Amino acid sequence: MATLTTIGFDADDTLWHNERNFRLTEERFTDLLADYSDKDNLTERLLAAERRNLRLYGYGVKGFTLSMIETAIEVTEGKAPASVIGEILEAGRTMLSHPVEPLPHVEETLQALKGSFRLVLITKGDLFDQERKVAESGLGDHFDAVEIVPEKTAETYRTLFARHGDGPGRAMMVGNSLKSDVVPALDAGSHGVHVPYEITWALEHADIPAGRDRFHQVAHLGELQALLFRLV
Amino acid sequence: MATLTTIGFDADDTLWHNERNFRLTEERFTDLLADYSDKDNLTERLLAAERRNLRLYGYGVKGFTLSMIETAIEVTEGKAPASVIGEILEAGRTMLSHPVEPLPHVEETLQALKGSFRLVLITKGDLFDQERKVAESGLGDHFDAVEIVPEKTAETYRTLFARHGDGPGRAMMVGNSLKSDVVPALDAGSHGVHVPYEITWALEHADIPAGRDRFHQVAHLGELQALLFRLV
Structure with missing residues (x-):
C-alpha cells in the first residue's frame, strides 16, 4: 500500500x-x-x-x-x-454564540498525529460560523490547513487531498457522517474512517458501505492511532 | 519596483x-x-x-x-x-436565486490578463451563495484560484497573496470597496485599485486613502490594462 x-x-x-x-x-x-x-x-x-x-x-x-x-x-x-x-x-x-465543546480524545489524538501526517480540517456549513468554531475550539493550530466547503463530494476530496497532500490515494478521511465524510472519500480512492456520533441528522443518513477494503470504523477518536498502526 | x-x-x-x-x-x-x-x-x-x-x-x-x-x-x-x-x-x-449579471469589460479584461498574471478571486459572504454565483457567472475558469473568506483584512491579503502568488509586495487587489478591497491591501503592502460601483453599502464606506503611492483608481475594469502597462 x-x-x-x-x-x-x-x-x-x-x-x-x-x-x-x-x-x-x-x-x-x-x-x-x-x-x-x-x-x-x-x-x-x-x-x-x-x-x-x-x-x-x-x-x-x-x-x-x-x-x-x-x-x-x-x-x-x-x-x-x-x-x-x-x-x-x-x-x-x-x-x-454557543460555546464549542471538543469531544473526548480529540486534543491528544491530533497532538499525537501532528508531525507524522499532514492534518487537514474539512468541514461544510456557514463559513463565518465554522471559522468562529475553529478559532474558539483552540484546535486550529494542530492542522496544516482548514478547508470550509459548500458540499462534500468525491470531487471535493480529490481536489483537497491533491492540494494539501499527495492525492486521495495516500489520504484518509475521518468523520461521523457516512454520507458526507466516508462514502465520498472512499469513492475518491481514499481511506474512510467512520466515527459514529450519538445522533445523526436525518439528511446525513447513509448505509454502512459493504465490501470496501478502505472502509474502517472506530468507536471514538482515541482508537484512530491503533488503526493507523495496523495500516501503516 | x-x-x-x-x-x-x-x-x-x-x-x-x-x-x-x-x-x-x-x-x-x-x-x-x-x-x-x-x-x-x-x-x-x-x-x-x-x-x-x-x-x-x-x-x-x-x-x-x-x-x-x-x-x-x-x-x-x-x-x-x-x-x-x-x-x-x-x-x-x-x-x-437571482441571475448573475457580469459588469461591462469584465470578461475581456480577465481574458486579456490571464496567462500574464496569476488571477485570484477574493470575496466574502455566504460560502454557498458565492460559489453559486462564481459558477453561474461563467467567470470561474479565468481564475487560478477562488477564495471565499469571512472578512477582508490586511492579514487576509498577506496570507492569500503568499499562498497564490509571490507575496503581497508583488500583488494588486482590485475592487469596489475602499474599506474591504483597497485599504487593507495597501496595508498589506500590495497595490490597491479602486473601481467605484454605482452604489456602496453604508457598512463599506471609507475615505479615499491619501498619500499612498500604491493606490490607484479606474472608472471601470476596462481601464485596468492601461494602468498595468504604466506600472509594469
Missing part, C-alpha cells in the same frame, strides 16, 4: 459537539409551536423545509433558522405571532 | 452586480412595512440590525434576511403579521 501521508478530519460531531445543539433548538422550536401542532408533525415539516431549502441556503445555522421561521408560518397557516418568530431568531443567535 | 505577478479581484459589484439587488429588496421591505413606519426610519433600523448582527451572521443574503425579519418585528412592536415575515423570506430566496 502507498504510504498514507494525509488525514482529513470532519469538524462538527467529529471534533466537537454540534448536532446536539440543533436538537435542543428543535425542541425549543416545537415547544414554541405546541399550541398549533404536535411535535412529530413539526419535526417532519421542519425537515421538509430544510431539505427543500438546501439548494438555496446550504448547510448551517442561518439556513436552519430561516427554515424554522418558514415552518412556523406554514404550520400556523400564517397565524404565528411575531413574538414566536422573535424567539426563533433568538434561538438561532444562541446557536451562533 | 518588484514585478507584479498576481492580481486579486473582488467579486460582488466588481465582477457582477450585487448591491443593486440588496437595494431592490430593501425597497420591497420598506413597502411591506409602510403601514408601520416611514422609509427612512426602516432603512436606518435595518442598517442598525445588520451592524449589530455582523459579528454573528457575517456577510451575505441569509444574514440580511434574518436582519430584515428582526427589524420587521422591532418596528411593529411585535405586531408584524406572519404574511409580512413570509414575504421577507420570499424576498431572501429570490435574491439567492
Whole structure:
C-alpha cells in the first residue's frame, strides 16, 4: 500500500459537539409551536423545509433558522405571532454564540498525529460560523490547513487531498457522517474512517458501505492511532 | 519596483452586480412595512440590525434576511403579521436565486490578463451563495484560484497573496470597496485599485486613502490594462 501521508478530519460531531445543539433548538422550536401542532408533525415539516431549502441556503445555522421561521408560518397557516418568530431568531443567535465543546480524545489524538501526517480540517456549513468554531475550539493550530466547503463530494476530496497532500490515494478521511465524510472519500480512492456520533441528522443518513477494503470504523477518536498502526 | 505577478479581484459589484439587488429588496421591505413606519426610519433600523448582527451572521443574503425579519418585528412592536415575515423570506430566496449579471469589460479584461498574471478571486459572504454565483457567472475558469473568506483584512491579503502568488509586495487587489478591497491591501503592502460601483453599502464606506503611492483608481475594469502597462 502507498504510504498514507494525509488525514482529513470532519469538524462538527467529529471534533466537537454540534448536532446536539440543533436538537435542543428543535425542541425549543416545537415547544414554541405546541399550541398549533404536535411535535412529530413539526419535526417532519421542519425537515421538509430544510431539505427543500438546501439548494438555496446550504448547510448551517442561518439556513436552519430561516427554515424554522418558514415552518412556523406554514404550520400556523400564517397565524404565528411575531413574538414566536422573535424567539426563533433568538434561538438561532444562541446557536451562533454557543460555546464549542471538543469531544473526548480529540486534543491528544491530533497532538499525537501532528508531525507524522499532514492534518487537514474539512468541514461544510456557514463559513463565518465554522471559522468562529475553529478559532474558539483552540484546535486550529494542530492542522496544516482548514478547508470550509459548500458540499462534500468525491470531487471535493480529490481536489483537497491533491492540494494539501499527495492525492486521495495516500489520504484518509475521518468523520461521523457516512454520507458526507466516508462514502465520498472512499469513492475518491481514499481511506474512510467512520466515527459514529450519538445522533445523526436525518439528511446525513447513509448505509454502512459493504465490501470496501478502505472502509474502517472506530468507536471514538482515541482508537484512530491503533488503526493507523495496523495500516501503516 | 518588484514585478507584479498576481492580481486579486473582488467579486460582488466588481465582477457582477450585487448591491443593486440588496437595494431592490430593501425597497420591497420598506413597502411591506409602510403601514408601520416611514422609509427612512426602516432603512436606518435595518442598517442598525445588520451592524449589530455582523459579528454573528457575517456577510451575505441569509444574514440580511434574518436582519430584515428582526427589524420587521422591532418596528411593529411585535405586531408584524406572519404574511409580512413570509414575504421577507420570499424576498431572501429570490435574491439567492437571482441571475448573475457580469459588469461591462469584465470578461475581456480577465481574458486579456490571464496567462500574464496569476488571477485570484477574493470575496466574502455566504460560502454557498458565492460559489453559486462564481459558477453561474461563467467567470470561474479565468481564475487560478477562488477564495471565499469571512472578512477582508490586511492579514487576509498577506496570507492569500503568499499562498497564490509571490507575496503581497508583488500583488494588486482590485475592487469596489475602499474599506474591504483597497485599504487593507495597501496595508498589506500590495497595490490597491479602486473601481467605484454605482452604489456602496453604508457598512463599506471609507475615505479615499491619501498619500499612498500604491493606490490607484479606474472608472471601470476596462481601464485596468492601461494602468498595468504604466506600472509594469
